Amino acid sequence: MAVLPMRRISIYGLKSQRKGVLELLQRRGAVEVIAQQPDEDKLSTMDTQAARNQFLSTQSTAKRALEILDIHCPVKKSPLAMLEGRTPISSEMYNDGLQRVKEISAVASRIVQLERDREDCKAEILRLQTQKESLSPWLGLDISMRMKGTRSTSVFIGTFPQAYTREQILIALAQKLPEVHAIEVEVLSTLSQQTCVFLICLSEESAAVETALRSMGFAWPPNPSKKPPSERVQQLEGWIQEQEEKLSGILQELKTYGNRRDDLCFLYDYYAMRIEKYEVLALLCQSRRTFIITGYLPAKNVPALEKELTETFTVFVETEEPGENEEVPVALENNAFAAPMEPVLEGYSLPKRGEVDPCTPMACFYYLLFGMMLSDAAYGLIMTIGCAAVLLKFKNMESGLKKSLKMFMYSGISTTFWGILFGSWFGDAVTVISKTFFGTEVTIPALWFVPLNEPMRLLVFSFLLGIIHLFAGLGVQFYQCAKAGRWKDAIYDVVFWYLLVGGGIVYLLTMEMTTEMLGLGFTLPEPVGTISAVCAGIGAVGVLFTAGRDSKNPGKRFLKGIYGLYNVSGYLSDILSYSRLLALGLATGVIASVFNQMGAMVGGGVVGAIVFTLVFLIGHTLNIGINVLGAYVHTNRLQYVEFFGKFYEGGGKKFNPFAAHTKYYKIREENKP
Amino acid sequence: MTFTDLLNTLGVPMALLGAVLAALMAGIGSAIGVGMAGEAAAGALTEDPSKFGKVLILQLLPGTQGIYGLLIAFLTLSNIGILGGSADISFAKGMLYFFACVPMGFVGLWSAKRQARASVASINLISRKPDQFGKSIILPAMVETYAVLALLVSLLAVANIGKLPL
Helix, strand or coil: CEECCEEEEEEEEEHHHHHHHHHHHHHHCCCEECCCCCCCCCCECCCCHHHHHHHHHHHHHHHHHHHHHHHHCCCCCCHHHHHCCCEEECHHHHHHHHHCHHHHHHHHHHHHHHHHHHHHHHHHHHHHHHHHHHHHHHCCCCCCCCCCECCCEEEEEEEECCCCCHHHHHHHHHHHCCCCCCEEEEEEEECCCCEEEEEEEEHHHHHHHHHHHHHCCCECCCCCCCCCHHHHHHHHHHHHHHHHHHHHHHHHHHHHHHHHHHHHHHHHHHHHHHHHHHHHHCCCEECCCEEEEEEEEEHHHHHHHHHHHHHHCCEEEEEECCCCCCCCCECEECCCCCCCHHHHHHHHCECCCCCCCCHHHHHHHHHHHHHHHHCCHHHHHHHHHHHHHHHHHCCCCCHHHHHHHHHHHHHHHHHHHHHHHHCCECCEHHHHHHHHHHCCCCCCCCCCCCCCCCHHHHHHHHHHHHHHHHHHHHHHHHHHHHHCCCHHHHHHHHHHHHHHHHHHHHHHHCCHHHHHHHCCCCCCCHHHHHHHHHHHHHHHHHHHHHCCCCCCCHHHHHHHHHHHHHCHHHHHHHHHHCHHHHHHHHHHHHHHHHHHHHHHCCCCHHHHHHHHHHHHHHHHHHHHHHHHHHHHHHHHHHHHHHHHHHCCCCCECECCCCCCCCCCEEECCCCCC | CCHHHHHHCCHHHHHHHHHHHHHHHHHHHHHHHHHHHHHHHHHHHHHCHHHHHHHHHHHHHHHHHHHHHHHHHHHHHHHCCCCCCCCCCCHHHHHHHHHHHHHHHHHHHHHHHHHHHHHHHHHHHHHHCHHHHHHHHHHHHHHHHHHHHHHHHHHHHHHHHCCCCC
16 A cells, blocks of 8 residues: 565675575565675676677577567467466476577577578579579570680670661671671570670671671670570579579478477577576675675565575575665555556656655546546446456456556446446437437436536536545645654645635635536525635635745745745646546547437438448447547546646656566466465 | 528528537647647657557547537537527527637647647657656647637537527
């Protein structure tokens, strides 16, 4: 029900048992180890950065291997799998895994290596195929592409950058070289941008022919094959075949590792634990034969841990109350009703030292306000049943998520409650359905009243709830001051404000103008007004003289007092802020009605029923989503700004014990004390 | 037909103009706002796709004004009898409905745009410090307060105009 009291622990032990002590602490997960400055020459800290880097690299290999397996041997995961939490394994399974760490590391490296080979293979195949394709225009050639000629002839094998027929080439050459007569041309292939030719002439005329050919744009092929192209293509195909066989071999081998996924997860976790252990190791003070562990742990865990440590190892354990100025980490412990508030509180800030844990008073209002903003019985039931079903199905869920779901479940119950009070079930769905499809108008009556008909009434109620909420916040402040023995602060900062704001509100209720405007139907009698005015006066004077009590200078103190009194306007805006309870509550109902009416526009009959069902499903899903978000955000706001503004500062550091912060597995402790 | 009769035929159009204004302006504001926040959200997701849930909530925050606008528009339409019933109200009442809708329209437009900027900043915040989600939600939600207040004024006015003897 509160912030757990912490104790500072120091463990002195022999280095030979360091490993065992650290492992025990990690398994118990009870102590947050803090860094110690070695204050003597004999003591020093250890640098574990190099070892940690090595672990990190193995860990990332395991992660990479898992990603590769996800690609090549995918397993179907349900979208709800994220709710499942870490798989628990027994100590035997853990020890069994430990034996195989080397082997699993080898598997991880092998998988990563295979993936690299696979990538290389793919690239090689592509390269060979491109080569093969570039040879396709030359397939008509049955000699080597590097052939330059014989003793008395010259051979030109190459391309022109445009489409030519044999005739066009011969004519062009005849025009350029009228004296040359012995030229044989063969067109191997023609494309719109390229003509591949084989040309032979006498070697003494080759220089002239080459000049003429160049002027026509002739070019030698960029990578002529030594063998005749068709043979070369066959050779390439052989190589491609080889690579493909290699590739399928690789894929097959990868597939055989599909069942090693669990091992790889274990490897990942194993290194996560080792990295954490080495991080802690770097914090310890050590001499040649001894070490000292210093840290914090919840006081209630001290006896068990002390007993276990001293019984198992030769260590000396000492605990003490943390000093005044130490920044002690904060751990909260709450009952089932208030615990779901912890993540919400963490979203703001954890209590700093000496502050109370506001979870319990927060919880009382949180569910109430949330329910009022959503205020639809059917939506509330859906939320409650949905969250309860998930909570029951996934018992192993991580605690943060579990708390959030519980928060929504309790809020759902409250939503149902308010929905029944305001007579809202999917908005006015029952009325619309009965009217459209059955011809009679059935309405589920509101247990209290229908907000849309009497918005003023709900507005006044929202303000009332707001005032209670704010005064509860002030009450916590009073408790906090009283607990610390600062009775003066309690009176100055809380009682005076109770008198001023409370008196002011009651006084307003004695004026006919206000009660009429708010539609209250009653006006408090005159004497009450006098009493309340006196109370408010006392409060105001009190605030005026005490708000600036930190300042020594009387002038400054007085000015600060006036400024403190000005804070009344803050209370006014705080109270008005609760009008969002009305606005958001109405928004849910009205939007639901809009969807119901839209669905009913087609009228009755089968078609009407189908259209109505569709619009109903889509519309209300949308409405739930938007309004749950709205209710969540604005409930948080009312807590953070209006409520916390009255007493809470925050700024504590979360208790983050040295433990096994793994990702996939949770090691079950059979002999947990 | 007297001048008064002629004037009274304008009652429904005036009221409708108000309703349309509320839905239109608040809707435009939310569309701009959700769009801006969406761009920032997509940017944040390129770095870390696992933040989808968080940035989605921040993106949706400026979307509520459009819904409030719809709410006021719908209430007005229903009160002036356009959605079934006889659409017959005096010019004075038509003007009253028009004025009642104005806060929601204007405040909806501006607050959605401003809230979007706060949302964008908050998205940047959680892309760097994912643990600050609680605070990142509250900052844009502060802007929304004023949309809620405008909604409240419009709502109270629209709901009560029908009871006036005009």
